[in-house]
Amino acid sequence: MILLNPGPVCTSQRVRNALLRGDMCHREREFSGILDGVRKKIIQAFAPIGDYTTAVITGSGTASLEAGVCSSVSEGKKLLVIDNGVYGDRIARIATAHKIDKVVLKCDWFEQPDIAEIEEAVSKDRDIEVVAMVHHETTTGLLNPVHRIGEIVKKYDRAFLVDSISGLGGEEIDLVNDSVDICIGSSNKCIQGLPGLSFVLIKKTELDRLRSIPARSLYLNLVSQLDVQEERSECPFTPSVQTFYAFDEALDELLEEGVANRIKRYERASGFLRSEFKKLHLECLLPEEICSNTITALNLPHGMTYAHLHDRLKERGFVIYAGQGQLNAKIFRIANMGELSMQDLEAFINNFKEVIKNF
Numbered sequence: 257m258i259l260l261n262p263g264p265v266c267t268s269q270r271v272r273n274a275l276l277r278g279d280m281c282h283r284e285r286e287f288s289g290i291l292d293g294v295r296k297k298i299i300q301a302f303a304p305i306g307d308y309t310t311a312v313i314t315g316s317g318t319a320s321l322e323a324g325v326c327s328s329v330s331e332g333k334k335l336l337v338i339d340n341g342v343y344g345d346r347i348a349r350i351a352t353a354h355k356i357d358k359v360v361l362k363c364d365w366f367e368q369p370d371i372a373e374i375e376e377a378v379s380k381d382r383d384i385e386v387v388a389m390v391h392h393e394t395t396t397g398l399l400n401p402v403h404r405i406g407e408i409v410k411k412y413d414r415a416f417l418v419d420s421i422s423g424l425g426g427e428e429i430d431l432v433n434d435s436v437d438i439c440i441g442s443s444n445k446c447i448q449g450l451p452g453l454s455f456v457l458i459k460k461t462e463l464d465r466l467r468s469i470p471a472r473s474l475y476l477n478l479v480s481q482l483d484v485q486e487e488r489s490e491c492p493f494t495p496s497v498q499t500f501y502a503f504d505e506a507l508d509e510l511l512e513e514g515v516a517n518r519i520k521r522y523e524r525a526s527g528f529l530r531s532e533f534k535k536l537h538l539e540c541l542l543p544e545e546i547c548s549n550t551i552t553a554l555n556l557p558h559g560m561t562y563a564h565l566h567d568r569l570k571e572r573g574f575v576i577y578a579g580q581g582q583l584n585a586k587i588f589r590i591a592n593m594g595e596l597s598m599q600d601l602e603a604f605i606n607n608f609k610e611v612i613k614n615f
């Protein structure tokens with residue numbers, strides 16, 4: 257199956273073979289070596305300059321997102337959530353689950369948020385301690401203006417938390433220049449590992465503040481996860497050892513390809529898909545300037561249901577993705593994350609054309 261959904265993605269043979277490195281006890285030094293290596297490679301790939309550290313958590317992206325959110329807002333302080341999609345809303349829901357006071361700026365799903373509105377919200381409320389936003393809103397494929405929001409957060413001396421679960425490896429982000437203090441990623445998606453691990457990149461200057469916040473969760477406490485990984489080269493709880501093997505291999509692949517080249521590869525792939533869709537007169541949900549490199553959201557062909565399109569393509573070996581939330585009945589999404597060749601994408605387009613022709 258060629259997976260054109262935004263994770264789990266198609267992985268390379270090399271990553272899948274890594275699962276077979278054998279059984280291993282996570283309290284032995286061999287695992288410590290893998291954990292240290294994985295953490296080092298994450299920093300090398302995404303925060304090569306600036307003083308960042310990282311904690312890897314066994315759990316999907318949401319686990320690290322929840323750890324980041326519930327560990328970063330002090331009691332009596334607030335989280336400002338910029339919400340322009342399902343994943344922005346998820347940040348707000350995490351805050352609600354942990355009884356964290358929050359201000360939610362509900363923004364249009366089809367355009368970038370209004371910078372002036374965000375500046376006003378941050379400047380007028382001294383209690384806002386952390387501003388949270390999704391980098392690449394997977395719901396629509398919209399890229400949020402991380403740099404411009406980072407400037408505001410820095411200007412008012414607050415902390416900036418970015419969910420880059422579908423961004424890291426696929427979109428440019430410069431944690432130092434974009435003033436990001438806490439950044440969440442996943443082993444899967446654009447990093448092309450297997451699902452099941454996620455990580456939080458943390459600016460070291462944030463750590464004293466984080467240490468002063470009473471734990472809201474035992475498992476998802478960023479400080480305790482990080483301390484055990486730094487001090488003992490271990491995970492506090494049983495990690496998914498084999499998923500670590502695959503993540504380690506996927507990070508090697510990423511570093512060999514180069515993050516900038518990976519981003520370019522995805523850009524070329526989405527450029528190809530979009531030009532083909534344009535020829536078929538299919539309507540993109542978003543203007544091109546704010547589209548990510550990895551998701552193309554399109555209105556369904558006239559009269560066709562998502563189920564029909566999905567099922568016919570699946571019979572031909574391609575898995576596409578539905579719209580979420582308010583877009584469920586109207587759109588379909590094509591993700592070009594993962595180990596996909598141009599031949600795979602050309603084959604997809606040829607099959608797509610036949611499905612449309614036979615409708």
Ligand SMILES: Cc1ncc(COP(=O)(O)O)c(C=O)c1O
Nearest residue numbers: 316317318343392394419421422
């Ligand atoms: C932007 C974003 N945030 C969070 C998540 C949740 O990640 P997971 O499903 O790995 O928990 C996703 C998954 O698609 C995502 O795209």
